[in-house]
Amino acid sequence: MREVVVLGIESTAHTFGASVATSYGEILSNVNSVYTPPTGGIHPREASEHHSKAAASVIAEALSRAGLTPKDLDGVAVALGPGMGPCLRVGATVARAIAAVYDLPLVPVNHAVAHIEIARLTTGFEDPLVVYVAGGNTMVTTFVEGRYRVFGETLDIPLGNCLDTFAREVGLGLPGVPKVEELARKGSKLYPLPYTVKGQDLSFSGLLTAALKLLKKGVRLEDVCLSLVETAYSMLVEVAERALAHTGKRELTLTGGVARSPILSEKLRIMAEERGVAYKPVEPEYAGDNGAMIAYTGALALASGVTVSLEESGIRPLWRLDEADVPWRR
Amino acid sequence: MEALANRLLKDLELTLPSFEATRLIAVGAEAALFLGRFHDLLAVAKYRYPKLYRARELDVELRKRRTAKEAKLLARALTCGVAVPVPMLVDKESGLLIMEYVEGPRLKEILDKGDVNVWEVFRLIGVYIGRLHEAGMVHGDLTTSNVILSPGGPVLIDFGLGDFVAEDEARGVDLHLFLRALESTHPSLVQRLFREVMKGYEEVRGREARISIEEKVREIRMRGRYVAERRKKLLKGSGMGGEGTL
Numbered sequence: 001m002r003e004v005v006v007l008g009i010e011s012t013a014h015t016f017g018a019s020v021a022t023s024y025g026e027i028l029s030n031v032n033s034v035y036t037p038p039t040g041g042i043h044p045r046e047a048s049e050h051h052s053k054a055a056a057s058v059i060a061e062a063l064s065r066a067g068l069t070p071k072d073l074d075g076v077a078v079a080l081g082p083g084m085g086p087c088l089r090v091g092a093t094v095a096r097a098i099a100a101v102y103d104l105p106l107v108p109v110n111h112a113v114a115h116i117e118i119a120r121l122t123t124g125f126e127d128p129l130v131v132y133v134a135g136g137n138t139m140v141t142t143f144v145e146g147r148y149r150v151f152g153e154t155l156d157i158p159l160g161n162c163l164d165t166f167a168r169e170v171g172l173g174l175p176g177v178p179k180v181e182e183l184a185r186k187g188s189k190l191y192p193l194p195y196t197v198k199g200q201d202l203s204f205s206g207l208l209t210a211a212l213k214l215l216k217k218g219v220r221l222e223d224v225c226l227s228l229v230e231t232a233y234s235m236l237v238e239v240a241e242r243a244l245a246h247t248g249k250r251e252l253t254l255t256g257g258v259a260r261s262p263i264l265s266e267k268l269r270i271m272a273e274e275r276g277v278a279y280k281p282v283e284p285e286y287a288g289d290n291g292a293m294i295a296y297t298g299a300l301a302l303a304s305g306v307t308v309s310l311e312e313s314g315i316r317p318l319w320r321l322d323e324a325d326v327p328w329r330r
Numbered sequence: 331m332e333a334l335a336n337r338l339l340k341d342l343e344l345t346l347p348s349f350e351a352t353r354l355i356a357v358g359a360e361a362a363l364f365l366g367r368f369h370d371l372l373a374v375a376k377y378r379y380p381k382l383y384r385a386r387e388l389d390v391e392l393r394k395r396r397t398a399k400e401a402k403l404l405a406r407a408l409t410c411g412v413a414v415p416v417p418m419l420v421d422k423e424s425g426l427l428i429m430e431y432v433e434g435p436r437l438k439e440i441l442d443k444g445d446v447n448v449w450e451v452f453r454l455i456g457v458y459i460g461r462l463h464e465a466g467m468v469h470g471d472l473t474t475s476n477v478i479l480s481p482g483g484p485v486l487i488d489f490g491l492g493d494f495v496a497e498d499e500a501r502g503v504d505l506h507l508f509l510r511a512l513e514s515t516h517p518s519l520v521q522r523l524f525r526e527v528m529k530g531y532e533e534v535r536g537r538e539a540r541i542s543i544e545e546k547v548r549e550i551r552m553r554g555r556y557v558a559e560r561r562k563k564l565l566k567g568s569g570m571g572g573e574g575t576l
Contacts (some may be wrong), residue, residue: 144514144515145517155503195388195392198470198507199473201507201510244359245356246475270382270383275331275357276334
């Protein structure tokens with residue numbers, strides 16, 4: 001593979017990020033600005049306004065930290081999806097403009113693929129089973145016949161969304177996962193909650209409702225958090241173990257925003273160790289949405305000849321992981 | 331894995347001395363399978379062993395519930411004309427289920443070898459799924475790893491996630507999972523294989539049931555997040571746009 005240097009832009013949800021990386025896996029810079037709503041969840045329009053304001057300075061800083069100018073680049077990569085339309089549009093518009101002005105190829109990157117590639121890079125794993133958990137995604141995936149195939153996913157709400165919504169409903173605020181986990185550690189009694197594994201798929205909506213009901217019945221918040229976290233994570237680890245048994249993969253990684261969760265990571269480690277499978281989570285710096293994963297994946301793609309014309313570079317809010325080509329893997 | 335296998339073997343000897351284990355067949359996702367002899371018959375012990383990553387209370391409850399239910403499902407499936415291993419002994423407290431040993435490779439291995447002359451097998455699997463659904467059961471984990479191709483034809487195994495439920499929603503999920511399993515492991519064959527399954531299914535449950543369950547499967551596929559198909563549907567007004575498997 002030839003070495004290319006790519007500027008990557010991430011803007012699928014709450015983060016506007018920019019980074020310069022090479023196809024050999026050097027991350028030359030990684031600058032991210034995260035939109036935090038004053039109250040409630042992320043409103044796509046408000047997040048996109050944040051992105052518009054942040055874009056210029058984030059990109060300028062990503063270039064200056066890398067010690068490069070746009071003329072040193074081989075291409076511009078952008079996450080075209082999946083994600084929130086108004087947010088995606090900011091990144092896509094900026095990327096198109098840079099590509100046009102400096103006459104650089106534009107590289108489309110699937111956000112989920114990028115989470116996987118940055119996990120492979122930072123763990124050194126060649127062919128892992130990937131557990132990808134974030135506010136907007138929960139899936140167990142691995143590479144089969146040219147694509148990342150989804151072995152299991154949520155049939156309703158994502159795990160991160162389940163915990164975030166719970167945190168918001170009980171007044172813990174965002175980000176919900178660390179706050180719920182902190183309280184869970186102080187819990188002592190486990191209450192039964194719906195444990196819903198359907199084959200390799202998961203369902204978290206009933207769990208969320210039942211956890212909130214438990215609280216209304218007067219159960220201590222710490223115990224509800226413990227029961228919620230214990231149930232939700234056990235479900236996910238079980239599905240990951242099923243996929244390992246089914247595919248026979250010998251490596252396991254955890255990526256996405258929830259990869260920073262020490263409780264989930266520990267459960268996966270225990271499961272992997274018992275099965276004799278190597279386990280490593282993505283490096284914490286690259287767990288949440290970030291520009292580096294887009295730049296690195298974009299560099300891999302460009303080195304394999306993947307580009308998109310400006311006319312065809314429309315955003316793809318519903319772009320599924322298993323619809324994205326990954327020609328750099330075989 | 332070897333340490334685990336030895337530990338489980340010791341557990342098994344203590345719990346059920348009358349089962350003479352000869353060999354570990356596999357450590358699956360939720361249980362270990364041992365081949366052995368039970369009252370002079372070739373048998374398989376399915377041992378749902380404690381999962382260290384799960385809280386004890388949760389773990390005990392899950393293993394007990396699943397062991398009891400799997401035994402009931404197997405017994406019921408047999409009476410409905412579905413080929414499954416015959417259950418011989420159930421000890422739900424220890425998570426142990428002894429059943430008939432079914433000889434043969436897993437369907438997955440046959441497909442992996444590229445031997446694609448399996449259409450009749452998939453039709454028969456469709457018949458079995460149809461009979462299960464007709465009798466108010468779902469398998470819950472239909473994959474090509476969970477079908478053994480015995481000399482007498484396909485045998486459905488691992489009812490660990492099965493359930494007694496007679497709703498189209500559950501039936502739809504059952505078939506959706508099978509379709510998804512085929513997509514992820516055998517992407518190039520999925521369309522034809524699934525067509526054969528639905529052919530067999532229709533033979534049991536009739537055309538109307540087939541059409542309504544296929545509609546259900548489509549609907550379930552639409553629910554996943556970021557499904558491009560859903561957008562296409564919204565854009566085109568009705569039906570499946572373009573690339574869907576169904």
